[in-house]
Amino acid sequence: MLRVSEPSFACLGGGHGLFQTLRAVRQLPHTSIDAIVTVADDGGSSGRIRKELRQVPPGDLRMALAALAPFDDEGLIWEQTLQHRFGGHGALAGHAVGNLLLAGLVDVLGDEIQALDMLRKTIRAEGRVLPVCDRPLDIAAEVSGLDDDPRIMREVRGQVAVASTPGTVRRVRLIPERPRAAQEAVDAINGADIVTLGPGSWFSSVIPHLLVDGITEAIAGTDAMRVVVLNLSAEPGETAGFSAERHLHILAQHDQRLRADVVIVDARMIPNQSDRLHLERAAKSLGARLAFYDLREEDEDGLLLERHDAEKLAQALQSEYR
Template identity: 65%
Template sequence: MSENFHSIASLGGGHGLYQTLRATRLMELESITAIVTVADDGGSSGRLRKELGMIPPGDLRMALAALAHEDADGKLLSELLQHRFRGHGALAGHAVGNLIIAGLTEVLGTEQQALDTVARLTRSAGRVLPMVLEPLEIEADVAGLDDDPRIMRAVRGQVAVATTTGTVRRVRLVPEKPQANQEATQAIAEADMVTLGPGSWFSSVIPHLLVPGIVEALNTSPALKVAIINLTAEAGETAGFSTERHVHMLRQHAPSLRLDRVLVDSTVLPTIGERRYVEQAAASLGARVEYEDLRAVDENGRVTDIHDPVKLAAALQRLNAER
């Protein structure tokens, strides 16, 4: 670790943020902060959100699980947080960690106190913060749901957007322009590096850029700001998206956004022409593209579409060292 690299703030949600956090904990930093999207409306999170009016806890729970201590007790608690009840009763499908967060929120008074308590119990490597302090909804303009491909339909809800059979053109938050969590913007301001992505592009990554306070914090932070691009397009919301289009979507949703680096897996873009287009898209954000081997390899030696935490940690450390 470089002497001037002490803290990181990672923005995202779901499995993408989980992998990024697993990478950050390998970097032996003094401060790790996960800043998490809060628009989930499906499964256990959606049920608790509807019944209790709370911020959906699922993505927050996953971040806590990623940061739990690596000893035997920490691994057990991480597994417990992620465990889902089986069966067909009222508890079926609920993640244990979601229920713990919900219960602690009622006992302690705020979800942040609940998250910090779970972090303390799991001896977390970092802190988990919601990007805003209210549950949000995602609404998308989707083409291809009618015979005429020019017709756009509004689709509301994270699950509906993630599973649409159409093509997502743009997303927005409901309510629009929510107030950023001040602790989240402070963490961005104080970080040496900020990462954005990977993850579900329209439902986990771009929502951060629809919060004006988050974008302002990113643009004014002295941190090295790195967008980590997905290894492949996701079925549903980004089906058919190229790497270039992933980058363009960041600019489209946050025209004022400025980044420093765009991190792309070196196997994704085999031709010079494809790389040139991505580099032009990144330049519109003020960023330079960096190519690194980032893919995880499974036990049979096959490459996967998952970021390898060890490779990602090494790549982020190299970016900081080059800075």
Template identity: 65%
Template sequence: MPGSLTCLGGGHGLFQTLRAGRHLDVDRITAVVTVADDGGSSGRIRQELGQIPPGDLRMALAALSRDDEEGRLWEQTLQHRFGGYGALAGHAVGNLLIAGLTDVLGSQVQALDTVAKLTRSHGRVLPMCEQPLEIEAEVAGLGDEPMAVRPVRGQVAVASTTGNVRRVRLFPEHPPGGADAVAAIRSADMVTLGPGSWFTSVIPHILVPDIARALIETEACRVVILNLTAEPGETAGFSTERHIHMLTQHAPDLRVDHIIIDSTVISSDVERSYLARAAATIGADVAFEPVRADDGDGGWVNRHDPVKLAAALRRVYTRHISGDPRR
């Protein structure tokens, strides 16, 4: 098994990947997290304190908390949101803890490392950039002119748009990647990208030149994990291969080794061949793996099962080091 695993993403998709990583026998897990959230508690902290939005970072810390009574208490506490109608309403405890430690220590990376020590985390959580970013999308299909392309700025606005997202960019453009995040990608045995909101949690990583370059140059086994379904708003109507085309559109030099997709997502041989052809453009083979969670009653839910995903990553890594993608 890989000795070190670095997972790129944000939100619930990254949460599930990190949980899968806990089931692998690895010495080090590192989460590299997007920093463009502008909604809810994170957006308020970002606006009022000028800090990196902490929400996705908090979720990653919760995912890596120890699987014992104390660890589960920390996970619950980090994720707990205050109710009511006062100034604290809607804030997550973990967001406030990260923000407070950042003020005290003068560094969000140090703050995250401190929370990781408190929670006896399985790994380390790092921002992809050490400054808050904004996402702007080119969106078609808004208003009375369906072919007109208009800019939509802000993660929440992009994620909830009713139009068709064509591409996204970051502001400021070409931001520097976090030094520790870049090092974690370069030194890993396996790096994962996705699943998650494609335009707001996945693609932003490859728009940071230092992160994209590290992904291209690392000797790690590089794995893209595809979503189980297209998302309303961001990727409504997208085929699986179009998700890959969007990666190459935003980072033409990107190369990965393997793409994992749940085996129930595509049933026809024709559609599977389309995906394989798209994957080949970035140097990857496709692994159709049973990674979808079930509801306990014979049905499926739209969430990756951490145990199943861990098994899939283990199989992909074994094939990778053997040099035979079909093994």
């Protein structure tokens, strides 16, 4: 495959994981960046806007826009403003400014993507933000461990409930089932040179993309380099106790058509060779190879944080694309 010197990116995910990925790809030469974002949030400010205005929940979309704000003084102000939450105890308490801006633009323009494009131009964002679907979605999970008998499965509905369940999530589905992907999201994947999936909340930010009609097909059919970025560790609630290998098996379980070229893994996460061999077999089930890098962010005292370092992730992506 001929590599272009300034690739175009399509980055799939949501929340803080997508934020770090976007911060990473912005550090690389590129022609375009498209963030393709989950729309199943039902908590906090996003949940209130979704319920009251019947709009796509704006929180993850807002965070992606904030990640793409320019690296200058004005851009920093916009990033901080979009992310700022009102305090107090009144009607605005807890709302993020960016959520309200997007909600107002959607009300005026009547279209989520037009609203996102308008706000993108206003803040001079270095990329486009697209909802994976043009309607709000719900997540329903099959969860075990909520009864004395571990074999009993219970359905848990809603992103917040799934993310915080004390049980073990086995599988998720979307309501409505198999919604149609936004055409702009499919076009972004088809036109990309590099497609990334993850990191992020596995069952509520990463896997939902695979359950939207048109997304897995686009990933499988693209000529782009397809990258899965594994989380740094299992998350309390959603993936508590999951190995890195199981994360990949869960992806394949939700859509066996999914194909990837490389799985990027933090080297400290899998220190021994035996576990790496198991993970390698899981990656091969997706058609992918493993690539180990130092990816974890450190604080000023050198302590490792549970967050991808944007610069390190950028270097890993650049190394794999050469």
